[in-house]
């Protein structure tokens with residue numbers, strides 16, 4: 001029996017029997033820790049022929065510790081934590097699960113927009129403290145929403161905002177303007193989007209800083225910023241400053257620098273609690289998305305282990 005290592009947080013936690021599917025193909029699934037250092041994983045990597053990887057790092061050192069490894073399947077979409085060049089050099093294909101969690105994340109992004117616009121988490125905290133005073137919010141349909149990154153998730157957000165009646169602006173370096181128009185958004189460049197929107201939602205790949213102190217000087221006062229993508233897209237200290245001096249109205253995020261060790265984030269300061277909402281990277285955690293990510297990643301691993309091409313290869317040159 002070959003070993004498939006799964007270090008994603010929720011592989012096989014959905015409705016599908018993915019462990020049984022692997023077993024039927026002659027493989028055993030071994031679960032490993034999602035937030036891992038190399039020392040912790042090395043004994044598991046030593047035996048693995050396939051690796052279903054979560055958001056944790058997949059470095060050249062990890063690959064060197066896995067002499068039997070034949071495929072890395074990213075359980076999810078972002079591949080910034082995977083050393084694609086190292087995998088290419090070692091002849092190990094890398095796959096991901098495009099679209100698998102797009103609806104789940106788009107739902108969550110809209111949820112965070114409403115949470116921030118209507119002070120929902122703050123209202124809950126107040127009621128529990130016996131305070132029934134109200135804060136007056138704004139309607140999503142009256143907002144100009146800027147979508148940064150118009151891939152499957154960004155487009156899913158635009159579709160949902162169509163139902164609310166919001167004005168939707170979008171920017172994406174890889175898509176022609178007519179595609180944005182066709183899918184419900186007004187094309188605009190990044191600088192102009194930050195100057196024009198009342199609410200901005202980030203759906204771009206990690207590995208770049210899109211929101212820093214200079215950018216926050218150009219925004220409309222009271223802007224609401226939503227980040228369901230990656231923590232390094234924003235400079236968290238600059239966000240905290242902008243929340244304190246009122247340039248930014250609210251920050252609602254499904255990700256923080258350091259993630260599980262995030263208590264160190266400046267955004268968790270007590271004085272910002274009424275303007276900051278954070279969820280524990282649960283945007284992709286729905287039964288449907290977990291089944292999609294699990295079955296797509298497992299099918300790709302099984303394909304490679306059976307000597308076939310995977311359906312969702314990631315190109316290191318993209």
Ligand SMILES: O=C(O)CC[C@@H](O)C(=O)O
Nearest residue numbers: 009054076077078284285
């Ligand atoms: O819930 C997860 O495992 C993360 C998925 C998400 O970050 C992705 O990369 O698509």
